[in-house]
Amino acid sequence: MKKLSVKLGIVFFFIIFGLETFMFFFLHSALVDSRVKEEIYALQTRGNSHRAILEMHFDTPTLNHVALMESEADTDVVITDASNKILASSAESQHFYKYFKKQPTSLPRQGRILEENWRKKPFISTVTPIKTDEQVIGYVYMFQDTESVQTLIKRLNDHFLLAGLILVILTFIIIILLSKALTKPLIEMKEATSKISKGNFLVTLPKTGDDELGDLGKSIELLAKELNYLTRERNDFLASISHELRTPLTYIKGYADIVLKRKLSEEENQKYLHIILDETKRLSDLIKDLFELAKIDKNQFVIQKQKINLGEFLAKIDQKLSPAFGEKNMTLHIFCPEDANLFADPLRLEQIIFNLLDNSIKYSPEGARTDLIVSRKKHKVQITISDNGKGIPEEDIPYIFNRFYRVDKSRTRSLGGTGLGLAIVRDLVHAHGGTIEVKSKENSGTEFNLIFRG
Structure with a gap:
């Protein structure tokens, strides 16, 4: 966990994986609801088609014909009279009868959904009224086994799972490549700064573009050049200080030794003492100027305008x-x-x-x-x-x-x-x-x- 590429990869993976999971869940729910609604709508439409035929011919041959048609389909139909007495049925199932116990009331012409809970119930169902001269003469009940709906949803889930696995693998590969692409210039910059810290200021970094990483690389190169310049300046400055201090001190020491160790005339004494005084003044001026520069460099003086x-x-x-x-x-x-x-x-x-x-x-x-x-x-x-x-x-x-x-x-x-x-x-x-x-x-x-x- 010490490498930046690993940390970035993990962060990117969880962020993208979280977004993908949310989007997949949202898309899956929307598709499932859409498919179930399509199945229910198709079931209701089929019942309305039977109703249209039965309103024109509400007789035994037609009833048997409709029941026969549905017996060969994935759906089932039950036709009752106005009092919910079964007149024809495409299949026998005890699950159908609970829907006939209570007579439907105030049904719209397009019918109504009786059951849509496909997850827990064995059937989804609809009912459509059969009318003649605005009088209800019977009902068309349509049933579809929810197992077929669940099979459809299972296939959809399998497709989503496969797509999800492929997407996760692709995401993982992309994140690895992306994290390496992002961290490679950072690693090179780290190596460059390590060289700078050891006194090697001749560093170059590859151009990464005009983005923030590129700007950072240029800043590091500029910093290296500035440090290189400042190091040379410092060395020259120290050499110059050493020379400038040594020269007057040499004069002072040399002429002081002459005055102390030799018997000189008054005129020579005055001459050498004046030289010592001049060199002392030069040394004092130099130290004063150095203190001024030190104050300026450290911002220890205040400009009082x-x-x-x-x-x-x-x-x-x-x-x-x-x-x-x-x-x-x-x-x-x-x-x-x-x-x-x-x-x-x-x-x-x-x-x-x-x-x-x-x-x-x-x-x-x-x-x-x-x-x-x-x-x-x-x-x-x-x-x-x-x-x-x-x-x-x-x-x-x-x-x-x-x-x-x-x-x-x-x-x-x-x-x-x-x-x-x-x-x-x-x-x-x-x-x-x-x-x-x-x-x-x-x-x-x-x-x-x-x-x-x-």
Whole structure:
């Protein structure tokens, strides 16, 4: 009972068998009732035929002729006068006489059924009045042995039983094939998920169509690809973290050993201590960014949106960053409509813009220009940050939001970046329900478009 195919087969079998049994019972009952009614109707019709003849010739030769005709048939007839005295009979049977004890009254011309209980009684019977000038002159009693009816029903039962057995066998075969057809792709999916759980993400599943099983198979394949990608990303991420942490720690340890073990001049001491301080700051920034990403990944931070006047908000950012731009003789130009508002978390939005403007400062030459433009498009607010710096090669653009990805790896240490800034920016923008787009051309500058719901 552990296999799904067996369970499905048993469930399907009992459901279909139950439906078939109900339908067979209903059909059998309907056919039996129909056949019995046909027999009774035929018996009554035969009595009416005799009545029609006897109404024209109610004499002894005719009575004997009718009785003789029925003696050779499967039915019997008894003809009586108006007082139920027997005038002619096709057979002698004591079972007939109980129907003559009580004289029929108010009989319709088509007659009446006297007995229709074919299961318990030896005969089914009908009675039809014989009339002349609207006066009843006699009665025609028709009898049929119920054994013949039961024989007919028995043949019908045998046919039903044979058909039922054939149908059950066919149903059983169909259910086996159907359950196997249904469970085969499920078994393959189970094997695929077992491979995935063991770290084998290169799984493929046969196409089963556009139904729910097909959708499930596609979802499992997509899951395997995503897990494969995430595993590679995790390994790369861990390798990058290891490298990024090891490098400043190596610098700190090495220069600390030099300061402690060697007798250095004051000038050299200050030089090495500044290097240790710079590497400590780099390590602190890296750990801070890692904590930010961990919070974002675990949804442990809350975006507290409020209405922000972008003009005033960006003026404060300009004030904070103007010294950094001034050091490289760069200029920051902000264009923002006076009525521009945005529902966002001010601290997180500041973090987003700070990171992007910091990249403009790092990757632009002295005297470069950076523009920050706010515009409205229908129900959306777009913040564009563009510069005329060194730009990003086209082949690197799809990867710049990956963690620890750097376009210019040779200048990493001199620029002081952690390689996590754009990853944090992207995740914070998505947390606001927004999107981020990038356009860049090498040696021509870079443009970031932040699009938020207004």
